Amino acid sequence: MPPVEPVRDAAAVWDIAVPARPSRVAGVSMAAFRGRTKSLVEMQVIPYPALTLFIDFGDGLLVDDTSGQGARGAIVAGLSLGGVRGSGRDIDCLQVRLSPVVAHAMLGASAELGGAVVDLEELWGHDAVRIRERLNATRSPVDRFAIVEAALARRHETGTAIDPEVVYCWERMTSSRGRIRVEQLAEEVGWSRKRLWTRFRSQIGLTPKTAAKLIRFDHAAHRLVAGHSAAAVAADSGYADQSHLHRDVVAFAGVTPTAVAVAPWLAVDEVAWTGAGQARPNRRSWR
Known part of the structure; x- marks a missing residue:
């Protein structure tokens, strides 16, 4: 090989x-x-x-x-x-x-x-x-x-x-880093929980609950890469405990939090996407 x-x-x-x-x-x-x-x-x-x-x-x-x-x-x-x-x-x-x-x-x-x-x-x-x-x-x-x-x-x-209510819910999820309940979102947009679930799923591609979990996972993954301990990340990101963080990380990434902390693609992520549109000393470019 x-x-x-x-x-x-x-x-x-x-x-x-x-x-x-x-x-x-x-x-x-x-x-x-x-x-x-x-x-x-x-x-x-x-x-x-x-x-x-x-x-x-x-x-x-x-x-x-x-x-x-x-x-x-x-x-x-x-x-x-x-x-x-x-x-x-x-x-x-x-x-x-x-x-x-x-x-x-x-x-x-x-x-x-x-x-x-x-x-x-x-x-x-x-x-x-x-x-x-x-x-x-x-x-x-x-x-x-x-x-x-x-x-x-x-x-x-x-x-x-897509529906402005769905846009609003997505933006609320991202601004809260996934730490918001579906019931609260439904109340804020004036929809039933079932209607929000159906419209969000059909237009975003995930259920509201899974989308919020993905956003929370993304925040946690970057915190792990930044060198924070799994225990600190779990506490700061809204997980019940370190075991809860471990389960979510494995569900989304297929690997443990320890492996995510040294994930190669997240190193690329830091170079390519942080401060997009702004010069960074370790970013190379060509014409």
């Missing part, structure tokens, strides 16, 4: 570029990755509270953990429990994170993406083919960012927006 390159030092393995400014479409963030090694790279993507569009220009492979089926090219990963594995050589890809509140309009799908990896062509048809042809015609991340942003903006303008 070819050697597997450790990816803990993200800056040593990847050249990473980000747009010079935030996207003009709220809820969209992008980063471009180009491998700096010829060795086989394998990594597990830790679940994140956003849908993720991967557009691969090299020899990458993305696998949906829930089904084990591989996919190449341009794929969308839903709000998946268990995450997504990636592997390949000479990786050159663009990653786009879409907030669930805009993904519904941009992708034309939501519930069916709750835990799946789907080819973008299944959602966009021939438009996906045309966009990939344009993206493949340039190696500049700046041009690729512009092409994808324009396509997403068009989709956002013509797509079906």
Whole structure:
């Protein structure tokens, strides 16, 4: 078996570029990755509270953990429990994170993406083919960012927006880091618990309870990576105890809190997504 390159030092393995400014479409963030090694790279993507569009220009492979089926090219990963594995050589890809509140309009799908990896062509048809042809015609991340942003903006303008009540609930969940009860949200928007559950599930792709747990997990995972103890993270993040944190981490990431604390993809996450649109000393870019 070819050697597997450790990816803990993200800056040593990847050249990473980000747009010079935030996207003009709220809820969209992008980063471009180009491998700096010829060795086989394998990594597990830790679940994140956003849908993720991967557009691969090299020899990458993305696998949906829930089904084990591989996919190449341009794929969308839903709000998946268990995450997504990636592997390949000479990786050159663009990653786009879409907030669930805009993904519904941009992708034309939501519930069916709750835990799946789907080819973008299944959602966009021939438009996906045309966009990939344009993206493949340039190696500049700046041009690729512009092409994808324009396509997403068009989709956002013509797509079906989700209920403002669902947007409100999602924003309340994120601002509270997942520490809010569904009953309270239903009361705040004037819906029954059943109606909120149904509308939220159909438009976001997860139930309100699971979405809140995912947001809370994401906050806890980044706290673990920052070096905080599992006991402190459990107490600060709203878990009943350390065992409760352990169960949630295993449910979402498939590994223990100790493993999450040194997760390679979270190291990449720190380089690519923190302070998006702002220069960082360990972020590399190319033209």
